Structure formats: structure tokens, C-alpha cells
Amino acid sequence: FKKRKQMSVQAVPSFYEQDRRRILMIHADLMANNMHEHARERIARATNEYNACFRRSNEVYNRRVQVQTSLNNVLYETRIKSSKIKDNYALEVAIAKAQWTKRREAYEQQKLQTLFPSYRGQVAVGTSVTNAAMTNPNPTVAAVASSIANIVDAVILLTESPIQLKKFEPFVPPPPSNPMNQIVNHKTGETFGQQQQRLETSLRMEMNNLAGRLATAEEDRKRAWKKMLKTRSEFEPEQYNGRKKYSNDSWQNVPCPNLRGSGAASIPTRYAYKAPSIPTYTPPASTHHHLNGQHVSDSKYSVARVKERIAADGTVAPVTQPKRNKDGTFQRPAGRTRKGMEWDAVRGIWVPEELYKQQQQRAQQHQKQQQR
Numbered sequence: 001f002k003k004r005k006q007m008s009v010q011a012v013p014s015f016y017e018q019d020r021r022r023i024l025m026i027h028a029d030l031m032a033n034n035m036h037e038h039a040r041e042r043i044a045r046a047t048n049e050y051n052a053c054f055r056r057s058n059e060v061y062n063r064r065v066q067v068q069t070s071l072n073n074v075l076y077e078t079r080i081k082s083s084k085i086k087d088n089y090a091l092e093v094a095i096a097k098a099q100w101t102k103r104r105e106a107y108e109q110q111k112l113q114t115l116f117p118s119y120r121g122q123v124a125v126g127t128s129v130t131n132a133a134m135t136n137p138n139p140t141v142a143a144v145a146s147s148i149a150n151i152v153d154a155v156i157l158l159t160e161s162p163i164q165l166k167k168f169e170p171f172v173p174p175p176p177s178n179p180m181n182q183i184v185n186h187k188t189g190e191t192f193g194q195q196q197q198r199l200e201t202s203l204r205m206e207m208n209n210l211a212g213r214l215a216t217a218e219e220d221r222k223r224a225w226k227k228m229l230k231t232r233s234e235f236e237p238e239q240y241n242g243r244k245k246y247s248n249d250s251w252q253n254v255p256c257p258n259l260r261g262s263g264a265a266s267i268p269t270r271y272a273y274k275a276p277s278i279p280t281y282t283p284p285a286s287t288h289h290h291l292n293g294q295h296v297s298d299s300k301y302s303v304a305r306v307k308e309r310i311a312a313d314g315t316v317a318p319v320t321q322p323k324r325n326k327d328g329t330f331q332r333p334a335g336r337t338r339k340g341m342e343w344d345a346v347r348g349i350w351v352p353e354e355l356y357k358q359q360q361q362r363a364q365q366h367q368k369q370q371q372r
Contacts, residue, residue, distance in 0.1 A: 039235030046231040050224040057217040064210040071203040115154040124149035316350040
């Protein structure tokens with residue numbers, strides 16, 4: 001038998017069709033690469049725009065914090081200097097009053113020596129009645145008679161002699177010194193009060209200017225944030241589960257993050273606001289396993305355990321103790337948000353929305369009062 005080779009009779013694609021298919025594949029690859037580069041460029045441009053807006057807002061905010069600190073230091077220095085001047089003036093008044101009291105006591109002593117003979121080491125003359133009573137064996141009668149005799153001699157002396165007693169001058173406190181009139185710049189003649197007024201006025205004007213700039217920068221940052229999320233929702237590739245991190249509907253509900261270090265401006269420790277101690281997360285302890293003779297599940301998700309985590313004001317403690325961030329706040333537990341609740345990062349618990357809004361409003365009002 002002759003060797004025979006099997007040959008297919010199916011149609012073989014020509015070189016033209018192979019080249020055309022290869023060209024289409026190359027074209028599709030180039031289009032996909034171009035679309036990917038375009039998406040990456042759009043996302044990078046939107047991200048850089050947001051980063052620039054965030055950097056501007058942060059710079060304005062940091063400058064406002066510095067100006068607020070300088071203004072608080074100026075006001076604090078004025079109060080300290082005024083308090084020091086008042087304390088020094090009170091000390092001067094006390095010293096002057098003590099010296100005046102000492103002079104008055106010396107004047108009273110001299111007046112007594114001038115009028116009464118007994119204070120000069122002499123015996124009072126008095127009248128015949130007082131002289132007879134002064135020899136009485138009763139010491140009380142003798143002392144009263146001696147006093148009456150001194151008074152009689154003093155009256156006779158004032159009547160017959162031209163002695164005129166001068167009235168002692170009343171106490172006059174030293175004039176107070178005004179710290180605001182103290183000259184601090186001898187070249188310009190500027191006083192302390194004028195300097196403090198000038199610094200306070202300039203700092204308040206700069207604060208108002210920075211507040212307007214910060215509001216404008218925050219509006220630009222919010223617009224850049226929405227633009228970045230919209231761009232990412234349009235061009236971001238799908239994840240392994242076929243979903244996007246930001247869908248066409250979810251990106252509109254993502255809030256703009258707060259500025260880094262957006263807290264109260266630093267003020268002198270003496271006048272700094274001290275926040276009240278707030279109870280933080282306390283893990284509930286398992287109290288029982290049987291209730292009314294029935295076994296209660298020890299699962300942390302059971303109805304009994306959930307009721308134990310609900311406080312009287314409506315707040316709910318998380319199932320497990322949350323972790324703390326570097327700034328002392330609590331991390332939000334993983335998973336979906338509790339219905340009708342907001343996460344309180346300061347206390348580490350779930351708070352009802354109405355109570356959370358009230359806390360935020362009070363915090364904003366307190367921050368505005370500090371800025372004023």
C-alpha cells in the first residue's frame with residue numbers, strides 16, 4: 001500500500017483575510033490603548049486640579065490660623081499688661097494708705113500731748129470736786145476723776161490760750177497710671193494703646209479677608225471634588241466583581257472631605273476652651289445567659305445583645321470596640337451605615353441623625369464665637 005496523507009477539503013483563509021484580521025486586531029488594540037490613555041489623562045487632570053484646590057484651601061486656612069493666633073496673643077498681652085498695672089496700682093494705694101495711717105497716729109498722739117496734762121507727765125488740776133475724787137480709795141472713781149480733770153484742763157487751755165489745732169488732711173490715693181499711655185516707640189511717639197489698636201485692627205482686617213478667600217477656595221474645592229468623582233465614574237475601569245468604585249449615581253452622594261487639621265485656632269492656654277469629658281465606647285459585659293428560665297443566645301448580634309448596646313438617649317455602641325486614629329478619634333466600623341444614625345468619631349458610638357445635627361450646630365456656634 002502506498003502511504004497517503006489526509007488533506008482537509010475545507011476552505012483555507014487567504015493571506016488577504018489574515019492580514020485584514022491582523023490589522024483589525026492591531027487597530028482595536030490601538031483604540032483600547034488610546035481610550036485607556038485618554039481616561040488616565042482625564043482622571044489625572046481632574047485629580048491634579050482637586051489637589052491644587054485643596055492645597056490653596058489648606059494654605060489659606062493655615063494662614064488664618066496663624067493670624068487668629070497672633071490676634072489672640074495681642075489681646076492676651078493687653079489683658080496681662082492691664083492686669084499687671086492694676087495690681088501695681090493697688091499695691092501703691094495700700095502703701096500710701098499705710099503711710100497716711102502712720103502719720104495720723106503720730107498727729108493724734110501729738111494732739112493728746114498738747115491738750116491733756118497727763119500725757120505730758122503732769123498732774124491734772126481740774127476742780128475741787130475732781131481733786132477730792134482723785135484721792136478716793138476706789139480705783140475706778142479715782143480713774144474717772146482723773147479723766148474728767150484732764151478734760152477740764154484741756155477745755156480751759158483751748159479757751160484761754162490761742163492754740164489752734166489744724167485738721168489732719170484726708171487720705172488722697174495716688175493718681176492711677178494708664179498703661180495705654182506708655183510710649184513704646186520713642187521715634188514715632190506711639191503709645192502702647194495705639195500700637196495694640198493698630199495691630200488688632202490690621203489683624204482683624206486680614207482675618208476678614210482670609211475668611212472670604214477661604215470661602216471662595218472651599219467652593220472651588222467642592223466643584224473640583226465633584227468633577228473628579230464624575231470623571232472617575234465615567235472613565236474608571238471596572239473592578240474584579242464587575243462594579244465601579246463610583247457609579248453614576250453614588251458619586252453624587254460622596255461628601256467633600258474636610259481640610260487637614262481643620263480645628264479651633266490655637267489660643268493662649270489661660271483662655272483656651274476646655275472640652276468637657278464625653279463618655280466614649282464601653283464594651284457591654286455579658287450579664288446573663290438565661291432569662292425567665294429560657295436560654296438566651298450569647299451571640300453579639302442577638303436581640304438581647306443589641307438592646308444592651310442601646311443607651312437611654314438613643315445612641316448605640318458598636319459591636320466591637322473601634323480602633324483609634326492618631327488624632328484620638330475613633331474609626332468608623334466596617335460595613336453599612338446604621339439606619340437613621342451617624343457615626344460620632346469623638347465618642348465612638350452611633351448617634352441619631354437629629355442629635356448628631358444638634359451637636360454639629362453647637363460645635364459650629366462655639367467655633368464662630370472663638371473666631372470672633
